[in-house]
Amino acid sequence: MNILKQAITIIFIFLFSYVQAQDSIYVRNMVNKLTSPKFWGRGYTKGGMQKTAIFLSEEFKRIGVKPTQQYFSFPVNTFSGKMFVSINGITLQPGKDYIVSNESSGLKEKTSLQKIDSLTFQAGNNLKVLFKDKLTWSVATDVSNSTTILINKKTVTHTPKEIIVDIENKFISNFEASNVLGFVKGTKYPDSVLLITAHYDHLGGMGKNTYFPGANDNAAGVATLLSLAKYYAKNPPTYSIGFICFAAEEAGLLGSKYFTENRLIPLKSIKFLINLDLVGTGESGMTVVNATVYPKAFAMLKAVNEAHNYLPKINSRGKAPNSDHYFFSENGVPAFFFYTQGGISAYHDIYDRPETLPLTKYNNLFKLIVGFNQKLMN
Template sequence: MQTSSAKRIVFFILFLSSLNTFAQDSIYVRKTINKLTSTFFWGRGYTKEGMNKAADFLSTEYKKIGLLSINGNYKQDFSFPVNTFPGKMLVEINDRKLIPGKDFIINNESPTTNKKADLIKIDSTKFQASPDLEVILKDKLTWSVATEASEKTTIELNKKTVKEIPKTIRVDIESKLIPDFKASNIYGFVKGTKYPDSILMITAHYDHLGGMGAETYFPGANDNAAGVATLLSLARYYSKNPQPYSIGFICFAGEEAGLLGSRYFTENPLVPLNKIKFLINLDLVGTGESGMTVVNASLYPKAFALLNEINTEQKLISKINPRGKAANSDHYFFTEKGVPAFFFYTQGGISAYHDVFDKPETLPLTEYNDLFKLIVSFNKRIVQ
């Protein structure tokens, strides 16, 4: 029988060991974010095989971690249309060549365009060259993904870097609509020791915006390399520490194109949705100076109260803000199917979002360790 002093020593050693584990996984998370935001994955999007390369990388990581697969395959394949920009991306204003992503972006539905024209001022922010080519001045440039192409090209200019009044424009842009772009959700799990048919699910989307032309891509460090890296670190933990319930992990494709991967999964589930006890979706979790927000907090008040109780006990996140139902990430279609789900995102730090400045070197990962501990503790108590 151990003395109280001996017990305290053992506890302290275990505590230091756990801190070291978190520190080691912080290094793993940072390396993973750096890798996923590299030029090799080209924004994990629709040109240069970016998304497919990321899917292969994640499948390999799942296998290294020791996650189980269904029928020997981590991938759930599906397809959807997407408008891509694989080549030329030239815009000149007043004979000055602009920098893609910094000086301008193009509307994501824009077609292939090659034209030189004078610009007519429509109002203080809008200029028009022709019915199918216009220029808009913007305070901030943010891009997204389109699943169709239009007949009109819109060029958005950054008012902070393009200060002259636009009078002439030259455009040479290559666009390609892919009607059946092939993508994959990546699913793996740790089998429960006592209730293997009941599942706690952790999800994050791994796709981002990809490239705008042959030389410019959107790294997507906070959105959502940080969420994927946190998911993988949790998978490493649970692989070494199996729980009574199974723990599932899904990295979704197609989120930026309209939550397409998670919608496909809920319509073609690899596991019965009624077996999922709770789902936590991670997106934009690379900061945390100003706390975090929980979407669906008002739908599941008992679960939200438990989350706050744990956070107060362990003194983790500075503030947890409640939010109601919102179709703003991959938790949404699970909620619509009756699966209890929270969507976590952090706040503070960098303001980069859907632009070329969402880079790993500016991502603070302020609350990674605390968020990790909060999720592990919540999963342990939500099923009690």
């Protein structure tokens, strides 16, 4: 009998390890797809965000979760056309050597540069050049009357005297996007809902040849959400589980704000929300935003982690309006925002790539979330 039990245990461990290995492959494949040129940074040019929404909807269907899309629109400044900058006759590479400030207008000009200080140069009233240690980009929902070029300090070793700029911007007053939702109905308490959320948008592209892959931010979060949806579709829990991939987080949490104002799920039915953003690492642990706001839930999460040693450390952080959990907790929904530490430091730049994203703690983060959800349902 003992031999039989041991054999069953060994088989169970083998099968569980095999499933986890398969899930790791699935998550890696999802990250690779979401960061591919096809989706062009999941942003505002070349149809990147719209193509991603269609892909996510189809993926929900494929793994057995019925999808819904929630459409909305907002203004955004984009750069889909010409993108040329040279300093002292040397052509610079967008993303690597320079970026255009997100609210900049287009400009075509050849002019001399006037030094303001060691890091700032001016060319008339409409062009400013700033030298930076690190180039990070973002998204603007309006456009200014001037152009600002941010240049990597390591690129230009001589005093900049002349600049040639040929940049096209396009301001879209009514950019169309959609949140993508999936839902698994609970077996016992279908009106009680746990939510898993992650934003699928990133920064898109700058010019015709440069895009920002956004592997950690936030292909990793979306891939983890999809793996959880896949798991719960096969193993429906007592509570219902909702999955929301938000658009327009990078433009100011616009997708999640829109959802809380135009609710497809009654907020009072949401018992807890876990938002996943920047979860592709974990070697140094994880931080939980809103931990001090919901201390009992945080203590429960830490207990699950310590019982299994999933992550080396879980750090507590207070309230912060830095991701899609924010408008939910502001509307009375208990919510945590998880982000991991360690590994790569790339953020909002062209170096946030899938090939450098470790995903070393994905399996343990997955188990932690499932274990925490089970505690919440109990």
